[in-house]
Amino acid sequence: MGRKDIAAEYQGLEVKVPIFFRCPISLDVMRSPVSLCTGVTYDRASIQRWIDSGNNTCPATMLPLPSTDLVPNLTLRRLIALWASTATTSSSSSSPAPSAVGPTPAAAAAELLRQIADHSEDPYPALHKLAAFLSDDDVDEFDKNALARATGAAETLVSVLRRRRAGASAEAAVRVLAVIAASDCIEEENRKRVATALAADAASSVASLARVLRKGSSLEARIDAARLVESLLRNARPDVKATVAESEEMVSELIRLIGPVDEKGGLDKQAVEVGLSCLATIAGTRRARSEMVRLGAVPAAVRVLATDAGSPSQALRLLEAAVGCAEGRAAICERADAAIPAVLSKMMKGGMGGAEAGVSVLWAVCHKYRDRRAVDAAAASKGGLTRLLLLMQSGCSPATRQMASELLKMFKVNAKSCLAGYDSKTTHIMPF
Numbered sequence: 001m002g003r004k005d006i007a008a009e010y011q012g013l014e015v016k017v018p019i020f021f022r023c024p025i026s027l028d029v030m031r032s033p034v035s036l037c038t039g040v041t042y043d044r045a046s047i048q049r050w051i052d053s054g055n056n057t058c059p060a061t062m063l064p065l066p067s068t069d070l071v072p073n074l075t076l077r078r079l080i081a082l083w084a085s086t087a088t089t090s091s092s093s094s095s096p097a098p099s100a101v102g103p104t105p106a107a108a109a110a111e112l113l114r115q116i117a118d119h120s121e122d123p124y125p126a127l128h129k130l131a132a133f134l135s136d137d138d139v140d141e142f143d144k145n146a147l148a149r150a151t152g153a154a155e156t157l158v159s160v161l162r163r164r165r166a167g168a169s170a171e172a173a174v175r176v177l178a179v180i181a182a183s184d185c186i187e188e189e190n191r192k193r194v195a196t197a198l199a200a201d202a203a204s205s206v207a208s209l210a211r212v213l214r215k216g217s218s219l220e221a222r223i224d225a226a227r228l229v230e231s232l233l234r235n236a237r238p239d240v241k242a243t244v245a246e247s248e249e250m251v252s253e254l255i256r257l258i259g260p261v262d263e264k265g266g267l268d269k270q271a272v273e274v275g276l277s278c279l280a281t282i283a284g285t286r287r288a289r290s291e292m293v294r295l296g297a298v299p300a301a302v303r304v305l306a307t308d309a310g311s312p313s314q315a316l317r318l319l320e321a322a323v324g325c326a327e328g329r330a331a332i333c334e335r336a337d338a339a340i341p342a343v344l345s346k347m348m349k350g351g352m353g354g355a356e357a358g359v360s361v362l363w364a365v366c367h368k369y370r371d372r373r374a375v376d377a378a379a380a381s382k383g384g385l386t387r388l389l390l391l392m393q394s395g396c397s398p399a400t401r402q403m404a405s406e407l408l409k410m411f412k413v414n415a416k417s418c419l420a421g422y423d424s425k426t427t428h429i430m431p432f
Contacts, residue, residue, distance in 0.1 A: 180193075
């Protein structure tokens with residue numbers, strides 16, 4: 001590239017550019033440095049073009065790429081920004097380039113937040129602009145973090161969410177907050193600012209998020225609201241988590257989120273993932289378990305297991321929590337013909353955590369409480385009990401191994417006979 005193609009903020013810098021500030025592909029100063037799994041850092045735009053062209057090697061090392069994930073190199077981005085700021089100050093011919101949303105990120109943040117905080121103005125236009133800025137892949141992560149960490153930014157956005165009759169503005173605020181809370185390019189400290197702002201008045205925040213979950217104009221808006229609930233549960237105090245768990249409206253809407261989203265009964269993977277994550281987290285208290293069961297958590301989790309729409313591990317964890325109360329066990333056994341085969345078929349596909357949760361469910365309804373419907377459904381499941389035998393031979397916990405052993409003894413399963421009926425669907429690759 002020639003000098004005229006260099007990024008605007010670096011035009012006129014009469015200093016030597018450190019070599020590691022330059023992209024190995026374009027040789028220009030990197031605006032958004034990202035690292036490949038090989039450890040080499042490139043400018044995002046350049047390496048993305050390389051990957052999009054069908055290349056599966058690292059341009060600098062020519063090593064094959066087992067993964068094309070791009071990890072923001074925020075440390076290098078700060079160093080480049082500091083160097084550019086110092087060089088710009090020393091050069092009378094250069095001036096800061098305008099940001100995508102204003103003259104500078106700081107000034108843009110201040111102006112947008114002023115418009116959002118002003119009750120005499122409609123906050124929607126500013127919120128929409130801020131959401132577009134934070135979602136734009138071409139905007140530097142450094143600038144996004146500058147906006148996210150602006151003093152009072154999270155609190156101002158949350159205040160819009162809590163306004164009565166906020167309507168579209170509430171959804172726009174949820175969108176901005178969700179991007180900050182869930183985006184990989186936002187630093188963890190800035191993500192936590194969102195959870196802290198929501199937790200400041202947890203009851204109001206939970207009620208407002210539940211309202212968006214119930215009345216959201218699109219599935220995307222409802223998913224964004226659930227992501228904020230997930231962030232709140234992950235970072236908040238125990239009493240705040242209890243506030244979420246004790247909200248009947250919130251629990252009901254989270255269960256609805258993991259249910260059918262169209263007339264054909266289809267499930268949305270993103271909605272199921274975030275909904276299950278929230279439900280599995282708040283299922284830790286007995287009161288929450290009973291309420292979740294009453295509102296339909298068990299059939300919703302079984303439906304997820306019967307499809308490939310979400311994480312089997314999260315669904316199994318939810319059922320594991322449900323068997324901790326009488327209502328949950330009754331709900332599982334009432335639909336044992338569907339629930340037990342679903343648990344057996346997916347327990348080895350949810351990682352060790354999912355497998356152990358699945359064994360806990362089976363042990364509770366089949367062995368501890370010996371419900372005949374559950375026992376018959378487990379015995380009739382093709383190849384299902386073999387999974388218990390395979391699990392015992394894996395690195396599961398002693399408690400899980402003991403429960404699996406008791407289930408096998410209960411059914412008097414012969415290892416050879418059950419292995420014959422189990423299709424692991426493993427692909428064997430010959431070395432020659």
